[in-house]
Amino acid sequence: MSWTVDEVMTRQVVTVRPATPYKELVALMSRHAIGALPVVDLVDSDGRLVGMVSGTDLLAKERAAAGARRASRARAEQAKAHAETAGELMTSPVVTARAGDALARAARIMHRARVRHLPVVDATGRLVGILSRGDLLKPYLRSDESIRHEVATEVLGRLMDLPPDAVEVSVDEGLVTLRGELETSSAGDVAVRLASAVEGVVGVRNRLGYRLDASDPRMPPLPGARGLPAAEWGR
Amino acid sequence: MSWTVDEVMTRQVVTVRPATPYKELVALMSRHAIGALPVVDLVDSDGRLVGMVSGTDLLAKERAAAGARRASRARAEQAKAHAETAGELMTSPVVTARAGDALARAARIMHRARVRHLPVVDATGRLVGILSRGDLLKPYLRSDESIRHEVATEVLGRLMDLPPDAVEVSVDEGLVTLRGELETSSAGDVAVRLASAVEGVVGVRNRLGYRLDASDPRMPPLPGARGLPAAEWGR
Structure with missing residues (x-):
């Protein structure tokens, strides 16, 4: 990137x-x-x-x-x-x-x-x-379309391995907006952090919804809720 | 970031x-x-x-x-x-x-x-x-120690939720070296990509080992082997 x-x-x-x-x-x-x-x-x-x-x-x-x-x-x-x-x-x-x-x-x-x-x-x-x-x-002055393309293909597609229609990405004057539904809010946090790190991004607006609500007391604690699911790759 | x-x-x-x-x-x-x-x-x-x-x-x-x-x-x-x-x-x-x-x-x-x-x-x-x-x-000229700190705490710690001793990070003239052992090579790929996106990083050398070898034919295919484990957060 x-x-x-x-x-x-x-x-x-x-x-x-x-x-x-x-x-x-x-x-x-x-x-x-x-x-x-x-x-x-x-x-x-x-x-x-x-x-x-x-x-x-x-x-x-x-x-x-x-x-x-x-x-x-x-x-x-x-x-x-x-x-x-x-x-x-x-x-x-x-x-x-x-x-x-x-x-x-x-x-x-x-x-x-x-x-x-x-x-x-x-x-x-x-x-x-x-x-x-x-x-x-x-890099600070790159076009909105160039930013949108990198967030959609590199961040959401390649790094996070999400299907192409999971998250809608729009960019206006360097401000990225993410819309759609993910499994957990920690996945949304990661998407926002990764998109923020893309060159030329001024900010990221999180308009994502989540199917699993970590704040719901009936939910069991998620593995690696602070970030990515650690059990998948950590030691 | x-x-x-x-x-x-x-x-x-x-x-x-x-x-x-x-x-x-x-x-x-x-x-x-x-x-x-x-x-x-x-x-x-x-x-x-x-x-x-x-x-x-x-x-x-x-x-x-x-x-x-x-x-x-x-x-x-x-x-x-x-x-x-x-x-x-x-x-x-x-x-x-x-x-x-x-x-x-x-x-x-x-x-x-x-x-x-x-x-x-x-x-x-x-x-x-x-x-x-x-x-x-x-941002291009930041110190090696500042880069090392962000890769260790932000990328590996907060984003990837790895324990502090899992990966050793060293930085020399903006060149980041990652040493240690992770579960899968796809986790290593993500760590390298994320570290590359950190401001001031000139390049990332991957000296990571993996406990599970995806190229081993006896291994079952990993979920989301191209990137992060999609099943954890995708739809």
């Missing part, structure tokens, strides 16, 4: 070559309103990612040229003062993610490397997409 | 009053490196939130003063050209969140209103915190 990088990354990526000149880098970033450009080596024709040029890299050149200096990264910045091409300005080696990585893994990599854009590569090091910090927010 | 606004919001908020002058707004944003200032009315002494001043609001004044003009929002910007105080520059009424809102709800509000900072208010309209876009990423 947790999302992976390839579900939110941008696949159409503006790339440059190591020889791309400084002014073209600035123009590309400005025209496409992007914060980082992957540098791809096409010389050996396999399109391997060799570095990243970010707005910060370009600013380093500007700052150094203006005589400004910062204590940290001073040496790297100084080298970039006279840089004329992407190959000289870029940060390399690059931290990358894989398409199948969990978003949480990619977020940790970005946080640690202090980057806002993470190139995504395949097993051979070829660029397949780019992940921005904004992409990490997409 | 889904996070709420008060779990990630900033509680120490730099606020201004309606009468705070333009230059002080600029100085405050710069000094604290923040992008928006809530405007709080202290005149009637209950500290109600009355507006927000963002960097964009300040730029509107700068742009208008420089004679620049944009088609959209032109009238509002023009009014701000001569504004001298927070009360004149602020955006009002303000879109807000409540402390108990799901992060997904707050994210939708921010996305729709196109704001990067959302003030959080209590039932009486008093400011209790501020939520930035960066705060929405915190």
